[in-house]
Amino acid sequence: MILIRNGKTFTATGRNYENGCILIDGDKIIEVDENIGIKNDMRVIDAKGGWVIPGIIDAHCHIGLIEEGMGFEGSDINESTDPITPDLRAIDGINPLDTAFEEAVKAGITTVMTGPGSANVIGGQFVAMKTKGICVDDMIIKAPAAMKVAFGENPKRVYNSKGKMPMTRMATAALLRETLTKAKNYKQKKDSAQIKGENFDIDLKMEALIPVIQKKIPLKAHAHRADDMLTAIRIAKEFDVLLTLDHCTEGEIIAEYIKNAKVPAIVGPTLTFKGKIETKNKSFTTPKELNKAGVKVAIMTDHPVIPIQYLPMCAGLAVKEGWDLEEALKAITINAAEIIGVEDRVGSIEKGKDADIAIFDGNPLDSLTKTMYTIINGKVEYRI
Structure with a gap:
């Protein structure tokens, strides 16, 4: 003991x-x-x-999927060849020997939510896992823990360069709606076949979305701009699925809408250069303003965008902007655990x-x- x-x-x-x-x-x-x-x-x-x-818990990062100092060989974050890839599983791409895990442990970070990036409209399955181990299967707390989806600039940019859909925000939303509709229809057909004892052809893309349709895991929505977040909320309501707003850069502009939708926010990465149009309003005041409005807030690094060991510093900089210290600590412990669905074990x-x-x-x-x-x-x- x-x-x-x-x-x-x-x-x-x-x-x-x-x-x-x-x-x-x-x-x-x-x-x-x-x-x-x-x-x-x-x-x-x-x-x-x-x-x-x-x-400490990082509620959104890509640790193990884009490895320290490895270049292309260690980059398994985006399968940017198809905008709809719900069947991708983070556990198949994570290298637990990525040296970033050592940095996480040294910083007191014991749990991470890691998974695919934001190149695709539907990117694949995130996993909640511990930061110490040599086999990812032994480190898992929850898998799948969320389904990554992306709005805004990233899928537009990736697929515009390929001359294919989505090249607009309308197309991103349309592809997501189309795929969720297919998933609901697939589940109904599968359930009917099982009741009747009929053969049924398994579709792994649709199988991966069943936990979303059943509200067992949320859509983990990459969204910076206010309008993109409102689109994510709109679609989640239409299909009656769970949602988290990840990045939530302009969240304080629509804090009341987020509160009324009862959607949690995972804010960041804020300790970085405002490198694109949709991050121009990035601010360390966002967690405080969302929290004040009644939104449950976690802080993230988006590692390697911010090296994971600086997660506590990001929470501290939000305190510097007037946020309550205890609320900031909750944002990297119990709030993060509740948002990613592992509060029964950690946080x-x-x-x-x-x-x-x-x-x-x-x-x-x-x-x-x-x-x-x-x-x-x-x-x-x-x-x-």
Whole structure:
């Protein structure tokens, strides 16, 4: 067993401790309290007055799919040959030995949501996974965890260069509607065939969309501009499917619409150059304004756009712009976990959850702070 003590403990449950204790048995947290007695069979980790928080979660990145220093050989992020590729699975392209995973662990990041890029209207399946391991199958928390879709500039640019649809925002929306309609029809035909005991030809593209139609996983919508986000919301309503708004660059312009649609926002990457038209209104005030409107917010790096180890800094820069510190911490812990659908296992420090914990020598959102320990599944995977 491991006992963590003497730390300013942010649990992300609403109850925090100025000097808390956490008891770990195997890969689970079994007790959280102000004082837990030390026994002979315990390994004691002294936080020395530092901050103890849940393992940090990046709710949108491409770690393992576009590898550090590898160029084309390590780039498996976009199959930009077909605008509709829902059958692509992130787990088949992730390299757990990508050195970026080491940087994530050193930064206290224990869970990531990673998957295909935004070249295609439908890009494929994202996965929620831990950041330590050598086999992706052993690192998975949830797969599939979301279906990537993209609006706006990226699919327009990619397929305009190929002289094929979509070359307009109208075509992007039309292709998505067409494919979701096919998926609903496919499921009805499959269900009917199963009831009747008839043979049925499996279509892997349509099979991949059944969890979306069943509202088991959301459409994970790449959208920067306000109008693109509203199109994503419109289509999600039409087909009665779940949705997350990823990037959400102009989200504060339409914060009330996002709130009324009951759609969460994964904001970023904000710590970058405004390199294209649809990111011209990018601002670190966006998380605060969305949160103020009642939208559930997470922060993302979009790694490698922002190197994944700078996720806490991105949350800190939002605090610098007036956001509440505790809300910013939630954005990279429990909010992120809830948005990506893994809150039953990670995102907070409480009994029964995975023992994923990060310990820092100061405020985790301060760029001068160092990671003291990163614990994943009850194992110390990094120490200073």
